[in-house]
Amino acid sequence: MAEVNSPVRVRYAPSPTGALHLGGARTALFNYLFARRRGGQFLLRIEDTDRARFKPGSQEQIEEGLRWLGTNWDETPLIQSERKAIYEKAAADLIASGAAYRCFCTPERLDQMRAEQRARHEPERYDRLCRAIPADESERRAAAGERFVVRQAMPLQGTTTLQDLVMGSVTFRNDTLDDHVLLKSDGFPTYHLAFAVDDHEMRISHIIRGDGWLPSAPKHLLLFQAFNWLPPAFAHLPLVLGPDKKPLAKRHGARDVLEYREAGYLPEAVDNFIAFLGWSPGTEEDILTMDQLIEKFSIDKIQASPAMANLERLDWLNGQFIRRLTADALAQRLAGRMPQVPVESLKPLMPLVQERLRTLNEAPEMLRFFFEEPDSYQPAQLIPKGRDAAATAMALTEAATTLRPLTSWTPETIEPALRGLAERLGWSSRDLFMGLRVAITGRTVTPPLIESISRLGKERVLARLERAGRTLAGPAPS
């Protein structure tokens, strides 16, 4: 293990095969929080040694996702495909020391071997045929141009124990470990070789990665030993399941975190949400800012059991974070979603919608009546239950008449005027307000009516009341 006091350096090492999904974002976040908490570095590494699965644009997409979430990395990302020669050299060193060997077996032979093992109900593992090839013969065949891979030579007996920071002590019998491939016949390293070489070179102190790597962790530990390098500490994160209880990473349509941005979620809400997937501060606090997450983060509070992403909770969290924004900040975040409205016009309206929003995307519809006239009125909505069209038309007209003489247009003057009208009419304020609400906004669900009337302005309110009144008074549409 690395020295306790050595500088903390961790990394998130995605392969560029697609988007940054919630599970990957959580791995990145945990690394980030740990690094910041310990005053260390958080690095990024692109594991693109599999040319077949490489997706152009994926790296940029992942980086944008990380930036959006605020998990900013230090230093320039390391790109594995640019380091082919370094891995080849490392593999050669391992061959020289006897910790690895060339394997000349063809894919066909390996297939056949596995089929036979399967038939005999034996574990499917490389049978180590080429491990017995003498060094000079191996050299000669390689020099002659014969295709080969390099395999790690696992110890044949004994056990390997990993002290995992999350899972605890995990012991494997060495004779169950496969002599897996380190260097492919195309000269590219597999994950196993590349990650060890890079983590050593990058002076990584802690490997915080997905639980999927746990089964190969002993091989990784052995590999560090084979190189005679001090291994980093390991922390394997339990996986994150989707709502269908399938692992997020494998789930069809695992969502890009950027889709959450499009859907109107705040990055601070998403961070808070994923932080609590498998971790908690050990207290009853549940709304934490990034700074608070950093302050409270520790690996020993990470759970060993998998967590299922509960998107309803994300909705709630998002609402909580929206409510904590200042009105100006909320207006700024809304600006991109309502490009036709100047931010300055948006700001005074924020108090009306702030506590009603769960996502940013709900705002444009909620505020629409401030910027557009209602399309048309549905009498069924306009007329309160138990009233008729004529009475409602009269009430709306009366409302206009009542409001027109007001010299001051504020909630303090509007509200008593309308309540007085309800009394004169013998209507409940509930009924009157609903009629007015629909007349003025075109909708039955709106921000508070009096405030809306006040901010909409006298002219537009009177015009809408009269228009609605005319709609009801006029001939019924056929």
Added chain:
RNA sequence: GCCCCCAUCGUCUAGCGGCUAGGACACGGCCCUUUCAAGGCCGGAACGGCGGUUCGAUUCCGCCUGGGGGUACCA
């Protein structure tokens, strides 16, 4: 098949031998109320099973069951 991991309300979790098993989301009810929210109060809801260890197990150990991962010249 073989190897490995995991197991508290529906979900996220607190708990690290003695608790009326706590909080949050969601759900139901009530209050507030001009609609919708927000907020407040109340409620239902969990230690997978069986054996140990112990005066005492949610907690420690084993087995079983259940879930998951790995088992590629993918990461």
